Amino acid sequence: MIDFSVILAGFGGQGILSAGKMAAEAALYEGKEVSWFPSYGPEMRGGTCNCSVVISDEAIGSPVINDADVAICLNQPSMEKFENSIKPGGVLIIDSSLVHIKPKRTDIRFIPMNASDIASELGNMAFATISMLGCLSEATKCFSRDSFEASLREVLPERRHHLIPGNLEAFDKGASFAK
Amino acid sequence: MAIVFERTTGLTDKPFHYCPGCTHGIIHRIIAETMVEMGILDSTVGVASVGCTYNSYEYFSCDMVQAAHGRAPAVATGIKRSLKDKLVFTYQGDGDLASIGTAEIIHAAARGEKICTFFVNNAVYGMTSGQMAPTTLLGQVTTTSPFGRDASYQGYPINVSELIAQLTGAVYVERVSLTDYKNVMKAKAAVKKAFEVQMSGKGFAFVEFLSTCPTNWGKEPCESLEWLKEKMIPQYPLGCFKGADLDLEVKS
Amino acid sequence: MAQKRVLMKGNEVIAEAALRAGCRNYFGYPITPQTEVMHYMAKKMVQIGGNFVQAESEVSAINMVYGAAAAGARVLTSSSSPGISLKQEGISYIAGAELPAVVVNIVRAGPGLGGIQPAQGDYFQATKGGGHGDYRNFVIAPASVQELYELTVEAFNIADRYRMLVMILGDGTLGQMMEPVAYRENENIETYEKPWACTGRQGRSEHNIVTSIYIEPDVLEAKNRELQDKYALIESKEVRYEAIGLEDAEIVITAFSTCSRISRNVIRQAAELGIKVGMIRPITLWPFPSKIINETAAKSSVKAFLDVELNAGQMVEDVRLAVNGKKPVYFHGRMGGNLPTQKEILDKIIKIHEGGAV
Numbered sequence: 001m002i003d004f005s006v007i008l009a010g011f012g013g014q015g016i017l018s019a020g021k022m023a024a025e026a027a028l029y030e031g032k033e034v035s036w037f038p039s040y041g042p043e044m045r046g047g048t049c050n051c052s053v054v055i056s057d058e059a060i061g062s063p064v065i066n067d068a069d070v071a072i073c074l075n076q077p078s079m080e081k082f083e084n085s086i087k088p089g090g091v092l093i094i095d096s097s098l099v100h101i102k103p104k105r106t107d108i109r110f111i112p113m114n115a116s117d118i119a120s121e122l123g124n125m126a127f128a129t130i131s132m133l134g135c136l137s138e139a140t141k142c143f144s145r146d147s148f149e150a151s152l153r154e155v156l157p158e159r160r161h162h163l164i165p166g167n168l169e170a171f172d173k174g175a176s177f178a179k
Numbered sequence: 180m181a182i183v184f185e186r187t188t189g190l191t192d193k194p195f196h197y198c199p200g201c202t203h204g205i206i207h208r209i210i211a212e213t214m215v216e217m218g219i220l221d222s223t224v225g226v227a228s229v230g231c232t233y234n235s236y237e238y239f240s241c242d243m244v245q246a247a248h249g250r251a252p253a254v255a256t257g258i259k260r261s262l263k264d265k266l267v268f269t270y271q272g273d274g275d276l277a278s279i280g281t282a283e284i285i286h287a288a289a290r291g292e293k294i295c296t297f298f299v300n301n302a303v304y305g306m307t308s309g310q311m312a313p314t315t316l317l318g319q320v321t322t323t324s325p326f327g328r329d330a331s332y333q334g335y336p337i338n339v340s341e342l343i344a345q346l347t348g349a350v351y352v353e354r355v356s357l358t359d360y361k362n363v364m365k366a367k368a369a370v371k372k373a374f375e376v377q378m379s380g381k382g383f384a385f386v387e388f389l390s391t392c393p394t395n396w397g398k399e400p401c402e403s404l405e406w407l408k409e410k411m412i413p414q415y416p417l418g419c420f421k422g423a424d425l426d427l428e429v430k431s
Numbered sequence: 432m433a434q435k436r437v438l439m440k441g442n443e444v445i446a447e448a449a450l451r452a453g454c455r456n457y458f459g460y461p462i463t464p465q466t467e468v469m470h471y472m473a474k475k476m477v478q479i480g481g482n483f484v485q486a487e488s489e490v491s492a493i494n495m496v497y498g499a500a501a502a503g504a505r506v507l508t509s510s511s512s513p514g515i516s517l518k519q520e521g522i523s524y525i526a527g528a529e530l531p532a533v534v535v536n537i538v539r540a541g542p543g544l545g546g547i548q549p550a551q552g553d554y555f556q557a558t559k560g561g562g563h564g565d566y567r568n569f570v571i572a573p574a575s576v577q578e579l580y581e582l583t584v585e586a587f588n589i590a591d592r593y594r595m596l597v598m599i600l601g602d603g604t605l606g607q608m609m610e611p612v613a614y615r616e617n618e619n620i621e622t623y624e625k626p627w628a629c630t631g632r633q634g635r636s637e638h639n640i641v642t643s644i645y646i647e648p649d650v651l652e653a654k655n656r657e658l659q660d661k662y663a664l665i666e667s668k669e670v671r672y673e674a675i676g677l678e679d680a681e682i683v684i685t686a687f688s689t690c691s692r693i694s695r696n697v698i699r700q701a702a703e704l705g706i707k708v709g710m711i712r713p714i715t716l717w718p719f720p721s722k723i724i725n726e727t728a729a730k731s732s733v734k735a736f737l738d739v740e741l742n743a744g745q746m747v748e749d750v751r752l753a754v755n756g757k758k759p760v761y762f763h764g765r766m767g768g769n770l771p772t773q774k775e776i777l778d779k780i781i782k783i784h785e786g787g788a789v
Binding site for chain 1: 436438463464547548603604607608609610611689692693694695696699770772773774
């Protein structure tokens with residue numbers, strides 16, 4: 001895997017940046033090279049935001065992505081913006097609870113999943129992005145469920161470890177969409 | 180034979196370059212004597228500024244750092260923060276402190292930096308040949324207010340001590356003059372108190388000296404002292420604006 | 432031994448590296464996109480008993496740096512382009528007084544307020560002396576978060592070794608991105624006596640003076656010559672660069688920091704098309720790696736150079752001086768906070784390779 005690239009995009013406050021960081025942490029746990037680069041600017045809660053994660057077996061060239069292997073979109077503006085940034089044969093994952101349009105592209109794999117509904121059923125809206133990471137992992141194998149779990153244990157402070165089972169449940173539910 | 184007078188070791192042997200009748204020399208001397216008398220010459224770092232006193236670093240025999248124009252209080256902040264057990268003072272003129280360095284002095288005072296600032300106000304830029312200073316009096320003729328300072332055109336003089344005294348971080352603020360022996364002794368007591376305030380760790384200490392500039396005022400030395408008394412003191416009244424009754428028990 | 436790799440933001444790594452290098456003094460003023468350096472310091476300095484002062488301006492912050500450095504302390508400030516412009520007065524004084532200090536510039540697009548996205552438009556002000564007078568800053572351009580760590584620690588050593596200002600020139604990409612960083616268990620901290628520092632005489636027979644003023648022309652000229660001798664020594668000893676694929680390269684890219692990262696991908700893509708592209712990545716922007724560029728230009732296998740920057744063409748002037756007319760030097764730059772795409776650079780490589788107009 002060389003410079004495998006994922007763009008995560010949505011509204012500020014949806015946990016986009018932390019989800020990207022968790023993906024990077026999981027891949028780092030596997031000994032891969034990783035980079036995480038956020039959009040930054042005069043943005044605030046409710047505005048759009050995105051981050052780029054690159055995972056590679058070799059030293060990473062650009063941390064900034066022009067052509068992504070995967071785009072994960074949690075709102076409609078993001079999908080409109082990033083649909084055309086996906087490589088042919090790449091993957092587009094959307095939160096179909098929030099995005100109700102279909103892509104124009106036919107040369108990519110399209111995975112709609114009702115991430116926000118899943119999160120709401122699990123009682124924690126932060127799990128929406130987690131379920132999408134499960135889908136990403138299953139669809140591309142860019143990191144494994146085991147690494148995700150192990151990195152969570154490392155990164156989360158002890159007092160938050162009770163959230164791990166919920167995270168994994170969301171992760172698994174998301175993964176089922178890619179099977 | 181008893182020694183009745185000697186040079187202070189707080190000053191180097193370098194002859195002053197100040198014009199005849201200028202009171203910078205007296206101010207240097209009382210600061211230097213105070214450092215020696217308090218036994219702090221070896222533990223004090225002074226900060227020279229830009230103006231007539233740019234090379235006061237050659238006169239004071241403590242360690243001296245030369246600062247950019249107006250920046251002495253920031254430089255002193257950097258020194259004091261990294262040498263907490265040492266004493267730090269700045270020596271600044273009115274152009275340096277009240278014009279280009281306004282932000283630095285206000286914020287050093289507001290932060291309550293544990294430093295002393297000795298501010299020399301002679302109502303004119305000396306070094307660059309007599310331009311209008313922020314402290315130039317209304318009606319005063321300078322090379323850049325050749326028809327006299329006109330409030331409607333050039334605004335009003337700044338009373339720095341009164342301004343600094345408004346800030347909570349400044350705990351001792353006094354204005355002194357050097358017009359006669361009595362006032363010189365008062366000025367020296369103010370210098371000592373400023374260092375004591377710093378040693379107590381209470382906050383920022385500020386002493387303003389009304390000073391003469393015979394050369395740029397176009398007056399004889401004695402005439403200059405009279406002008407200072409008649410014209411400057413009404414605008415800049417002498418006295419302690421803050422901290423007159425400070426309890427200065429030195430922190431151990 | 433290297434410790435476990437942790438994922439950290441570039442800006443935070445700079446701050447952590449400074450602390451590891453023994454820096455206990457930070458003076459700064461908020462500006463995007465370097466703020467995390469300041470936030471990290473605001474917390475850590477208090478926890479470890481160091482000094483953190485949020486100054487009233489950049490001007491004041493750099494003068495606090497001047498003061499702490501004059502007192503012999505290791506000291507850091509960080510800012511971004513417009514803030515660095517304000518610091519230039521103090522930077523010139525630091526050069527004149529020969530004080531060791533480290534200044535971080537996480538560059539954003541200009542001129543004026545410009546924007547807050549990544550740029551390299553400060554190459555000139557960093558390497559050519561942004562302030563007044565004849566002086567140099569030691570300028571380091573890291574290209575990854577790991578390098579930000581290692582070179583920030585090294586910056587403090589260099590500053591003390593040569594009594595001069597070291598500027599770490601990054602950009603918004605490098606400051607904002609997270610990458611793994613492996614900290615060493617024991618830092619390589621070089622310690623230098625500072626008998627010149629103003630710490631209070633403490634029994635010294637002579638007082639120390641830190642100053643940059645020399646009124647007598649002959650005295651000042653002698654001081655100028657001393658500085659120039661020091662700079663010449665540094666140019667002979669401290670040049671750092673990374674060379675990739677120069678053995679058989681037909682086209683050589685010159686790029687630093689973020690542009691070198693993008694160019695790495697282009698080199699791979701060009702190889703797939705059968706075009707041999709190499710790269711010289713200056714790690715020190717001053718002293719500049721002129722010699723290797725000049726030697727490379729002399730090789731018969733090398734047809735041309737392509738300089739890639741996030742500006743209108745600044746480092747390219749130094750590249751052209753080094754190449755000295757031996758080979759054509761082409762330029763590709765983006766401005767305003769935009770980054771060149773790999774495709775843009777690759778297209779240019781293809782055109783150069785075909786001998787077409789660029």
